[in-house]
Amino acid sequence: MNFKRYFTRVLHRLQKGPGYTYKELLVWYCDNTNTHGPKRIIKEGPKKKVIWFFLTLLFASLVFWQWGILIDTYLSYSVSSSLSIGFKTMKFPAVTVCNASPYKYSKVRHLLKELDALTEAALERILQSKHGNAISAPPLNSSETVSQRLDLKLWNQIPLVLIDESDPDYPVIIDLFETDQSGSGTQPAVKVCSLPDPTCIYWNFTSAAQAVTEWYILQSTSILSQVPLQERMKMGYQPEDMILACLFGAEPCSYRNFTQIYHPDHGNCYIFNWGMDEEALISSNPGAEFGLKLILDISQQDYIPYLTSTAGARLMLHEQKSFPFLKDQGIYAMSGTETSIGVLVDELERMGYPYSDCTMNGSDVPVKNLYNEYNTSYSIQACLRSCFQAQMFENCGCGHYLFPLPEGVNYCNSEDDPDWAYCYSSLRSSIRHRQFCIDSCKETCNDTQYKMTISMADWPSEASEVKHRAYRARIESELILVSDRNGIIKLNIYFQEYNYRTISESAATTIVWLLSSLGGQFGFWMGGSVLCLIEFGEIIIDFLWITIIKIISWCKGLKQKRARAHWWRLTPILGFNMRTPTSPPEMKFLPLEHSHQSQAPHPPTTTHCVLTHCLSVTRTAMQRPVKKHRRLRCAWPPDPCHSLCTMLCSLGKLQGIKRPQR
Amino acid sequence: MAPGKTIKAKIKKTLPVTGPQAPTVSELMHWYCMNTNTHGCRRIVVSRGRLRRFIWILLTLSAVGLILWQCAELVMSYYTASVSVTVQFQKLPFPAVTICNINPYKYSAMKEHLSELDKETKNALETLYGFSEGKSKVRRDADDWNSTESKFLERIPLLKFKDLYKKTATEIPSGNKRKIETNVFHQGSSMVNTGDPQDVVGFQLVSSVPTSDCAVYTFSSGVNAIQEWYKLHYMNIMAQIPLETKVNMGYSAEDLLLTCFFDGISCDARNFTPFHHPLYGNCYTFNSGENGKVLTTSTGGSEYGLQVVLYVEEADYNPFLVTSTGAKIIVHDQHEYPFIEDIGTEIETATATSIGMHFTRSHKLSKPYSDCTETGTDIPVANLYNKSYSLQICLHSCFQRAMVDTCGCAQYAQPLPPGAEYCNYKKYPNWMYCYYKLHEKFVKEQLGCQQICKEACSFNEWTLTTSLAQWPSSVSEVSSHQGLLSLSLPRTDLANLVVFYKDLNERFISENPANNIVILLSNFGGQLGLWMSCSVVCVIEIIEVFFIDSFFIVTRRRWQKAKRWWNDRKAAPTQEPPQGNAPAREGHDNLACTDEDLPTFNTALGLPVPHENHMLRTPPPNYNTLQLDAAFTDPLPDTLEGRSH
DSSP, X not given: OHHHHHHHHHHHHHHHOOSSOHHHHHHHHHHHOSSHHHHHHHHSOHHHHHHHHHXXXXXXXXXXXXXXXXXXXXXXXXXXXXXXXXXXXXXOOEEXXXXXXSSOHHHHHHHHHHHHHHHHHHHHHHHHHHHOTXXXXXXXXXXXXXXXXXXXXXXXXXXXXXXXXXXXXXXXXXXXXXXOSOOSSEEXXXXXXXXXXXXXXXXXXXXXXXXHHHHHHHHHHHHHTTSOHHHHHHHSOOHHHHEEEEEETTEEEOGGGEEEEEETTTEEEEEESOOSSSOOOEEOSOSGGGSEEEEEEOOGGGSOTXXXXXXXXXXXXXXXXXXXXXXXXXXXXXXXXXXXXXXXXXXXXXXXXXXXXXXXXXXXXXXXXXXXXXXXXOOHHHHHHHHHHHHHHHHXXXXXXXXXXXXXXXXXXXXXXXXXXXXXXXXHTOHHXXXXXXXXXXXXXXXXXXXXXXXXXXXXXXXXXXXXOOOOOOTTOOOOOOOOGGGEEEEEEEEEEEEEXXXXXXXXXXXXXXXXXXXXXXXXXXXXXXXXXHHHHHHHHHHHHHHHHHHHHHHHHHHHHHHHHHHHHHSSSHHHHHSOTTOGGGGGHHHHHHTTOOSSOOOOOHHHHHXXXXXXXXXXXXXXXXXXXXXXXXXXXXXXXXXXXXXXXXXXXXXXSOOOOO | OHHHHHHHHHHHHXXXXXXXXXXXXXXXXXXXXXXXXXXXXXXXXXXXXXXXXXXXXXXXXXXXXXXXXXXXXXXXXXXXXXXXXXXXXSOEEOOEEEEEESSOSOHHHHHHHHHHHHHHHHHHHHHHHSOSSTTOOGGXXXXXXXXXXXXXXXXXXXXXXXXXXXXXXXXXXXXXXXXXXXXXXXXXXXXXXXXXXXXXXXXXXXXXXXXXXXXXXXXXXXXXXXXXXHHHHHHHHHHHSOHHHHHHHSOOXXXXXXXXXXXXXXXXXXXXXXXXXXXXXXXXXXXXOTTSOOOEESSOSXXXXXXXXXXXXXXXXXXXTOOOOSEEEEEEOTTSOOOHHHHOEEEOTTEEEEEEEEEEEEEOXXXXXXXEESSSTTSSSOOOSSSOOOHHHHHHHHHHHHHHHHHSSBOTTSOOOTTOOBOOTTTOTXXXXXXXXXXXXXXXXXXXXXXXXXXXXXXXXXXXXXXXXXXXXXXXXXXXXXXXXXXXXXXXXXXXXXXXXXXXEEEEEEEEESXXXXXXXXXXXXXXXXXXXXXXHHHHHHIIIIIIIHHHHHHHHXXXXXXXXXXXXXXXXXXXXXHHHHHHTGGGSOHHHXXXXXXXXXXXXXXXXXXXXXXXXXXXXXXXXXXXXXXXXOOOHHXXXXXXX
């Protein structure tokens, strides 16, 4: 029903016509709009009118240009940062402590016996070849004894070689145990081969000691990776041995407050305040008295002689529920010292997409996080390592010992995968693979760094009683001698006076900002508002309306023209004779009535013009009574008359020509 | 009456077309208020009642005031910058790492140059402290120390003061008493204080050239004084030795670096670029980017950083110049000059030093946002270092220039400006006095260097977290073997250093302009629109009405007045005075009179005001009576003027 009513209304409107012209509409708009410029165009004198017209145009274009800039600024999603510094009660960071040596030598000695013997021999050989011209025993003999004494199975998998580069084009490669000469220009290298088709790469070093260390790490890694995890954990340092005393604030704590994890690099590590099972501890006061105090025993005597040359504790501060990546972010604490660490929490809170390309929880990163097994949150390091492990599995078929395993994959060892070392070292030096991982991992939006101010002092002091007796937190809490000064470490970790520095991002351009800026621009140049835009839209609708109506009436006129021509051709004189035979001006309405079109005044169309004008022209030209039908026939269809008439009409002379009077 | 009429006619004719919108200022104002686009003004005119109108005037004025204030604030805060921090995770360029031995030159090679100086220093120490060999090792017992020839002490006498205020001093080591009349500069250090605080040691610098002016520099500790004194002489001697010899006397890369490992790949001395530092001798820069290639790191962690074992030959240290053992390193940008002496980190021997880095890039906006320089080309100080600009470089260059200007020669620790040479007292006998004076001025900011030099706008910064561990561990087999390998080096001569990226997050702190012209204009628009619904169109209107139109009206009026006055003056001799006086006083009279001469709003708009009636309604005699009254009662300026005619 509504539709019908609406359409009839539209029809009526169409029949009625717009009631005004383009010009009237424009003038009306300029006079009544709330925008500031147009009114002036109408009101001022002719010269000012032009000036104002151009001014208005200029301002309008300025407004649009600057709107463009503003919208562009908005779509760039820029952020503004705010910085706040101060002290507040905060969660105390999780503290991971490890020993620099992953295992107790006494527990792993039986596994590494052969390897150690080999290493010993290799070092001796290098020593001889280096400056052994005078002192070395006959090399052949020694190599024989070496081969006799040693099980060369391990050696043959990854041998140490010497590369003689005295002739740079043809380097001579000598197995360390087969050499009989002591070259001065030789370089130690580790030979790593892929097995099925023996292509080898040489990993050369400047210093023999370095070569031996790296070689030892490779070998021991593959040996130890065959030991099940539980056993390995037993080989490491136990919490009750390592953590002698612990004090958080005023409350005593013990090794039971630490969570044990197995870290591939450092063996057993102990995390304080990880927040996995219980609420994270908070610290609400700055200063060493309110922080964590630890006394650690690293028992340096039990270090694996070839594996780690650095003695101390490795520690790291990190967020709760995040995995400690000690190799990247850990620091050392020196034995025989008291290390004080003042902490400042440096937080960066960023907004996610589209403001910056970061991830909130890692769910949108295409790399499967292998550290999920520790129940830890996403971090970029975890992502990179997971990515590397995935690549390792893809290329070598086994997982690297340092990283967690994906499902159904085993760690690499020399027995099952003889060429894993080759595969690993080629993968490790491949820039393409690294770049792939960098590209696929995203950083987290909330980045927390612990800025540390580290200071050290000798501890225990010379005069101190503890110097020769370190605390051992036994159940009876009796003091017994455990180790000398070189084995114990005191740690103080506490918040600084200002314990946080937070940089947080907020959107620099919000929709409110955009609207107010748009409004400001429009207002500044033209004093306009949204209502003005609506006014303008209204005018455009009116314009369209007028145009539509004009087009429709023009079409109608065209139709009439055709219809009339048709009608005249069919019934040339009949109608005139019947109705008003002596009134030529009325003729024009005849077809209209005939077509039931409307009662509305017909607009002056071209047909009309032509008709009237031609009538007059013919009348004046002939100046004598002629037969009506003949006159009409002359006036209406013939071409020369028609074209002349249209020309005259278009010249606007229509008004000047009077209708022929009776 | 003739000119007034013609003007009126003219105005009437031209009013809607070219001239101002109204004939008089007040009517112009009225017209403006009625027709302006600004809100508020119309209220003033339209409101009825004095109170209401007054309130509207007040409101409009306060709105104008607010607009002016706010817009001024906006303009003032135009040049503010907002800071943005972005974190990027990417492959990072590894910084250049410069490593120096703390001791600049091998003492065994330096001995021939320094033997005499050392002898005297020894003597001085002996007299001062009364011990001969002290903690010195076996290395410098060769020469006889008893030679009494002391040219260094003659040049700069070392003095011991019993009491600073008595101004008497004992010469060291001769023991002669001497009276001091000159100014005494006390370097208040009490680190190694010997005896009572009164007992101070210093040295005297004599300037011989202008007048024999003396300055005595005293130190609370004798060790400090002798060290300073030694340094002065040392610089003198070094300034005379050519660079090549100095390079040969220093440590070679092979000497210093035992092993090197970067990004899991072995490297050696060839990867280090030598660089000669005046105070630290031969230094070596890793990844200096010399051949245009800068190494990058794509994995964080200690394994992938730079790992070196350094050999510092402690036995060959200069006993008087340096008191600490170890190496000094600095992490810097490839384009930066390593100011080892200012911002280096010291590396202890027999320890593993692990240095974790965080990379921060900062960029500040230059003028007019802040006072910094992009390239340093706008600083009137020539950059003596062939590295990119930094504040430090500027200050050093500035001081060196001042040094050359004042003392005639260049200071040893900084590079040579073109055409200058290093100071030594063979050629410039009183440069030390000059240097001390100048340096004091420099520190007190009297040289103007601190004012000229500006900070650089962008800089890269590596935040270092240093931690130490014992190395080699007591059971470590490799290191003991390593010791054997490298000619049985003692533990205390070795230092292990690891420099690595903690993570590959790069923080980029940049300043951006908080405002641009678009935002400023839109803020203007917001203010104008909020208080008065005004826009630029209104501003143009205001200019049009208040300046152009008002100016027209006022000048026309002036012109009219002047013309009338001229006419009157011409007519005065011929015509009688009253008639001439009448039009001159029209402003003083009622409106009806003025209407005759000046076209009003009504007349201009052609409102039905019968002109003829006015003419008739104002009979000339009124003026005379008024004039007479006024002349007797109240001597207004107008009337006075009128009477003078």
